[in-house]
Amino acid sequence: MKIALPSRNNNIDDHFGHCEYFTVFTVDPQNKEITASETVESPVGCGCKSNIASILADKGVKVMLAGNMGDGAVRVLNNSGIEVLRGCSGDVKAVALKWLEGSLIDSGDSCHEHECHN
Numbered sequence: 001m002k003i004a005l006p007s008r009n010n011n012i013d014d015h016f017g018h019c020e021y022f023t024v025f026t027v028d029p030q031n032k033e034i035t036a037s038e039t040v041e042s043p044v045g046c047g048c049k050s051n052i053a054s055i056l057a058d059k060g061v062k063v064m065l066a067g068n069m070g071d072g073a074v075r076v077l078n079n080s081g082i083e084v085l086r087g088c089s090g091d092v093k094a095v096a097l098k099w100l101e102g103s104l105i106d107s108g109d110s111c112h113e114h115e116c117h118n
Contacts, residue, residue, distance in 0.1 A: 002026050003063040003099065004040070004056050004082075005092045012088045012095055016069040022052065023092045024061060032100040034093065053080040065095055065104065 005012055006019035013019035019042050026036035040059070043051050056064070057080040064077055065088045074084045085104055088095045098104050 001029060001063075002059060002061045003065060003096060004061045005065045005088070005095060006042075006067070007039075007092050010092055011090060012065070012067050012092060014067040014089065016066045016073060022056065024056070024059060025093075025096050027096065027100060029100060032097075034096060034100075053077045053082060057081055063099070065099055 003025050005023045005025075006016045007013055007023045008020045010023075021042050022040040024038045024040055025034045027033065028035050040052075040055065043055075053076045056077075061082055064082050064084045066084060066086050067089055069084065069086055074086075077084050085099070088104065095104070
């Protein structure tokens with residue numbers, strides 16, 4: 001199974017739409033361990049990164065562990081078969097391990113502004 005985390009300097013980026021890259025972990029939920037890691041470049045352009053959903057879904061990502069994210073981005077990810085948990089912060093590996101332990105829940109934190117910078 002694969003999970004993705006919007007990242008900046010190996011930490012969860014507080015704002016999904018402005019992350020530098022996505023950390024994608026392959027995980028074994030039964031053994032609660034990370035078995036592989038890769039970095040996926042963040043798309044250039046509009047801050048919502050909504051075009052990342054299909055890229056991550058094609059890689060087999062099933063869960064996005066994020067900080068803050070707008071409802072529109074959540075819908076796009078959900079429509080691509082990716083479950084979203086918001087309210088995450090800190091080191092990406094530590095967050096992934098907490099998720100594997102079952103100690104993370106969606107905070108419902110939602111961004112209500114959408115800014116596009118060209």
